[in-house]
Amino acid sequence: MRSKRVQDRKECVAWKSEMSKILRTRGRIDEESRLERNLEHQIVNEKENEENDQLEMLEGAKLIGAGAATIASAGAAIGIGNVLSSSIHSVARNPSLAKQSFGYAILGFALTEAIASFAPMMAFLISSVFR
Numbered sequence: 831m832r833s834k835r836v837q838d839r840k841e842c843v844a845w846k847s848e849m850s851k852i853l854r855t856r857g858r859i860d861e862e863s864r865l866e867r868n869l870e871h872q873i874v875n876e877k878e879n880e881e882n883d884q885l886e887m888l889e890g891a892k893l894i895g896a897g898a899a900t901i902a903s904a905g906a907a908i909g910i911g912n913v914l915s916s917s918i919h920s921v922a923r924n925p926s927l928a929k930q931s932f933g934y935a936i937l938g939f940a941l942t943e944a945i946a947s948f949a950p951m952m953a954f955l956i957s958s959v960f961r
Contacts, residue, residue, distance in 0.1 A: 899952040906946030913938035
C-alpha cells in the first residue's frame with residue numbers, strides 16, 4: 831500500500847511539473863498574442879489619429895480660406911466710400927449736373943455692391959463644397 835502511495839505521489843509530482851510546463855508555455859503564448867493584439871490596436875489608433883489630424887487641418891484651411899474670401903467686403907466698403915466722395919465732389923463743382931451724376935453714382939454703388947456680394951458667396955462655397 832505504501833509503495834502504491836509513493837508511486838501515485840511520484841506520478842502526481844510528474845503530472846504537476848508537466849502541467850506547469852504546459853501552462854508556462856501557454857502563458858507565454860497568451861502573453862505574446864496579447865502583445866500582438868495591443869500592437870495591432872496601437873497601429874489602428876495611430877492611423878485613426880493621423881486621419882483625424884488631416885481632417886482637422888483641412889477644416890482649419892477651409893476656415894482660413896473662407897475668412898480670406900470675406901476680406902473683399904472691406905474693399906467694397908472702400909469702393910462705396912470713393913463713389914460717394916466723387917459724387918459729392920462733382921456736385922460741389924458743377925451743381926447743374928447733379929441729376930446726371932446721381933445716375934452714375936447709383937451705377938457705381940451697384941457695381942461695387944455686386945463685387946461685395948461675391949465675397950460671402952465664395953466663403954460659403956469654400957466652407958460647404960470642399961469636404
